[in-house]
Amino acid sequence: MGNHTRSAGCKKSNDTMKLIITTFFGVVFGFFIGVSFPTLSVLKFNLPTSLQTAVDVMYAEDPKTGLSTQTILNLSGEKGHNSSSDQAQNGTSKIWVPSNPRGAERLPPGIVTAESDFYMRRLWGNPSEDLTVKPRYLVTFTVGYNQRLNIDAAVKKFSENFTILLFHYDGRTTEWDEYEWSKRAIHVSAKKQTKWWYAKRFLHPDIVAPYDYIFIWDEDLGVEHFNAEEYIKLVRKHGLEISQPGLEPNKGLTWQMTKRRGDREVHKETEEKPGWCTSPSLPPCAAFVEIMAPVFSRDAWRCVWHMLQNDLVHGWGIDFALRKCVEPAHQKIGVVDAQWVVHQTIPSLGNQGEARDGKPPWQGVRVRCRREWGMFQRRMDDAEKAYFRSIGIDPSKMKSH
Numbered sequence: 001m002g003n004h005t006r007s008a009g010c011k012k013s014n015d016t017m018k019l020i021i022t023t024f025f026g027v028v029f030g031f032f033i034g035v036s037f038p039t040l041s042v043l044k045f046n047l048p049t050s051l052q053t054a055v056d057v058m059y060a061e062d063p064k065t066g067l068s069t070q071t072i073l074n075l076s077g078e079k080g081h082n083s084s085s086d087q088a089q090n091g092t093s094k095i096w097v098p099s100n101p102r103g104a105e106r107l108p109p110g111i112v113t114a115e116s117d118f119y120m121r122r123l124w125g126n127p128s129e130d131l132t133v134k135p136r137y138l139v140t141f142t143v144g145y146n147q148r149l150n151i152d153a154a155v156k157k158f159s160e161n162f163t164i165l166l167f168h169y170d171g172r173t174t175e176w177d178e179y180e181w182s183k184r185a186i187h188v189s190a191k192k193q194t195k196w197w198y199a200k201r202f203l204h205p206d207i208v209a210p211y212d213y214i215f216i217w218d219e220d221l222g223v224e225h226f227n228a229e230e231y232i233k234l235v236r237k238h239g240l241e242i243s244q245p246g247l248e249p250n251k252g253l254t255w256q257m258t259k260r261r262g263d264r265e266v267h268k269e270t271e272e273k274p275g276w277c278t279s280p281s282l283p284p285c286a287a288f289v290e291i292m293a294p295v296f297s298r299d300a301w302r303c304v305w306h307m308l309q310n311d312l313v314h315g316w317g318i319d320f321a322l323r324k325c326v327e328p329a330h331q332k333i334g335v336v337d338a339q340w341v342v343h344q345t346i347p348s349l350g351n352q353g354e355a356r357d358g359k360p361p362w363q364g365v366r367v368r369c370r371r372e373w374g375m376f377q378r379r380m381d382d383a384e385k386a387y388f389r390s391i392g393i394d395p396s397k398m399k400s401h
Contacts, residue, residue, distance in 0.1 A: 139215040142195035196315035205302040222342030246340040268334035287329035317376035
């Protein structure tokens with residue numbers, strides 16, 4: 001009995017000693033590990049809030065894609081991607097590229113996508129296989145549903161090389177799906193807005209960059225004698241950066257410059273009423289097209305877009321200033337006679353105005369058009385004078401330019 005008690009006590013003492021020795025060696029081993037690798041730290045993986053929420057259901061499968069959240073996180077955290085991001089977070093390396101677009105300086109140039117397009121894509125499949133055709137040109141019409149027959153006829157003059165973009169000033173968009181081509185078109189709607197209001201807001205040069213030429217047309221153009229592909233050929237042949245089709249002489253003609261000539265492909269100058277032109281090479285005798293059916297090259301549009309004023313929505317006066325965007329303007333701005341249209345002068349957008357003081361809606365619209373023309377001219381004059389003064393040149397001593 002006594003021997004059994006001593007044996008049990010001795011065994012308990014031995015177990016205690018083993019535990020103490022094991023703990024001691026564990027602490028010493030841990031200490032040496034810490035000394036040997038002083039810079040070792042646990043990598044941090046900073047997730048966006050949306051992904052942090054997703055981690056709570058890490059292994060839940062998305063019923064739509066068939067991918068689990070864990071799979072997505074594994075893809076986003078592949079070796080090589082994690083490490084560079086983590087280094088940047090820890091301050092050991094930084095990305096700052098001044099040549100990137102403003103606001104994107106912190107991004108590696110290889111990921112920056114500064115331009116976009118109007119190409120519509122699928123919601124499924126491989127993105128690289130979305131586009132069977134990449135249109136090279138863009139045509140826009142600012143439309144009301146009442147002019148649908150005219151627009152239907154016009155759109156059919158443009159091949160699949162053209163992206164079709166409709167700006168709807170009457171808010172009616174879904175009705176256009178009665179036309180098959182409308183289902184492939186881009187539709188933008190804002191009630192009672194002009195095409196230049198739309199152009200400033202939706203035709204930024206970086207959005208339309210894929211297109212060689214941009215057509216910005218009214219809705220009331222007769223196109224029986226017009227073919228868009230042939231028009232492009234003539235524009236390229238004659239080196240026109242800004243152009244318009246000739247106008248049928250007996251319909252809606254304001255300026256001699258836009259009048260169709262039956263004996264040539266293109267013309268770039270004309271004679272106007274006495275006193276209208278300060279120089280044969282200046283508008284409206286040359287370097288001039290109207291704003292009803294202009295066509296811009298990609299480079300010309302980049303300049304013209306920056307000249308558009310946010311509050312001057314009718315665009316009056318722009319046609320006289322287009323020459324500032326190409327050089328020499330009297331050679332690179334012209335009218336294409338061999339492809340011509342008829343201006344039907346339908347005041348549909350004018351009727352979207354507001355009747356005041358017993359006057360019809362279109363009269364108020366016309367008054368604002370003229371007012372905007374004067375405002376634009378003054379702004380351009382003031383801007384040019386301010387620029388020349390800033391570089392030490394007295395504008396009053398300069399010849400008209």
